[in-house]
Amino acid sequence: MERASVVDTLPVYIFDEINRLKYEARVKGRDVIDFGMGNPDIPTPPAVVEKLRQAVLDPRNHRYSVSRGIPGVRRELAYWYKRKYDVELDPDQEVLLTLGAKEGFNHLIQAITAPGEHVMVTSPCYPIHRFAVQLSRAVPVLLPADPESMLCEAQKALNTINPRPRTLIISYPNNPTTACVDLDFFSRVVALARENDLLVIHDFAYADLVYDNYRAPSILQVPGAKETALEFYSLTKGYSMAGWRVGFCSGHAPVLNKLRRLKSYMDYGMFQPIQIAAAVALRDCDTEVDRICRTYGERRDCLIRNFDQAGWSIEPPRGTLFVWAPIPDSVQGRLNSLDFARFLLAEAEVAVAPGIGFGEAGEGWVRLALVENEHRIKQAARNIRRALSKG
Ligand SMILES: Cc1ncc(COP(=O)(O)O)c(C=O)c1O
The missing domain is CATH 3.90.1150.10 (Aspartate Aminotransferase, domain 1)
Structure with missing residues (x-):
């Protein structure tokens, strides 16, 4: 057929x-x-596995959960941002649980783009950053992966491309190039976004995997970032929880609300014992x-x-x-x-x-x-x- x-x-x-x-x-x-x-x-981490085991034994956790994530896990993510980055997030309006960063990212792009719209994304990149755009029938505008060149080319694209891009997708520490940035770089990205009414999506999947005393900044540390940016975080890498599929999207509340609405049509939420165990991971597993x-x-x-x-x-x-x-x-x-x-x-x-x-x-x-x-x-x-x- x-x-x-x-x-x-x-x-x-x-x-x-x-x-x-x-x-x-x-x-x-x-x-x-x-x-x-x-x-x-x-x-x-064993404490996470043990919490899952206990939570599975409780039949109340066998029912449908909530697509946006139970309050407890969203609250722990907000505490995590406060503890690590001194970022304040409202767990109700500014944090959403996703079935891994990959699912959340795909649905976010679907929730915010119209067919034919231009979306800026780097090349090389984590493949889904580019193909989520294509799957939403939007058009990727490719920027260099090197952070400084990316910023420079993004400015040029905003000045020259019609229709003007409304979204920029970035990710540092970067897969695959491993490029890293400092907070000043994110300040300039946020300034560019505010001047151009641009939504920035930052994929922070490698937040925890940093070496030689380098500390990766969150874009949400930049004052005013929440008015223009969303950030994905994932338990896959830092907590070694790839198969569990636990991700979060945080930041700009109105856009997050669009993702929440779309997801409420798509799923009934993550298996609740996983959410309960994920809250323990965020709270107790820094070591x-x-x-x-x-x-x-x-x-x-x-x-x-x-x-x-x-x-x-x-x-x-x-x-x-x-x-x-x-x-x-x-x-x-x-x-x-x-x-x-x-x-x-x-x-x-x-x-x-x-x-x-x-x-x-x-x-x-x-x-x-x-x-x-x-x-x-x-x-x-x-x-x-x-x-x-x-x-
Ligand atoms: C940049 C980036 N984002 C997201 C993911 C996937 O995260 P998750 O397992 O939470 O879907 C990966 C995995 O390789 C990645 O490299």
Whole structure:
């Protein structure tokens, strides 16, 4: 049955090919060291799991919950912002629970964009930032991922593009480039937004994963940001709760209300025991988050050191779960990012995400997620050294 749909406008998912090759290698019994997907491998803090276990046993928690999130979890998120960033949020009007940041982001774009509207987004980017725009039949306007160039190009786009963009999507610490910013940068973004009646959506998924004494700012720390910005936060990375699907959207109340309305048509809310356990995570698990972050920091150091010895020199990131690596000099110019990812899989049994999968501007790079332990990172470095010396 022939049906035209917006889904047909989506490009082939580049990571599918790497996933297929990975699967084929594993079926042949090969031990693939997998840096491909940012899927945390560290267990969720035990106190959160225990709270879930208790809450599941209570039949009152088995009914439909509320789409916007129970008051207790929204309140804990507001306390979390106050404690960490000195940001005041009204848990009723300015905080919404989402089924992971990804779901919330998709529905937010759907709730606020009209077909044909221009939305500014960086390239490379977390793919859904761009494709949520496309799925809403809006038109992405691509900006550079480097923060300063992004700001400069956003200003140009606002001056020249018709119809004028009304939304800017950003995310720092950035997936995949690992770019980080300071609060002054966000002040300038908020100023630009206020001057141009622009909504800024900041995806703060990597808030907790920062190294070398760097502290990632929240855009909501900028005075007046709530009048022009929304921020997504997620328990996926910092609390190692990827499968639980817990995210939040906070900030600009009128736009948040649109998302709340849309979601009330879409879902009946997250399983209530998860919400109760998420509140415990936000309230009681700062130490666990520090420990999780330290583990990724140690893996980062291990990877940078051992890959360097293997002939692949990479800049250490200050934030995120990733390392963003240029294709090594010895193969640069001969292999594009997809070919290089295929090469690493075939010759070194190492899976990485090709930069092209994050947008055209990601070509020449690959992304490695720090989701393998140090022993396996060292093994990967040995395999890569062997492959590069042949390759
Ligand atoms: C920038 C960014 N936002 C959101 C997510 C997904 O968050 P969640 O698991 O809460 O949907 C990711 C996951 O890789 C990400 O990189």
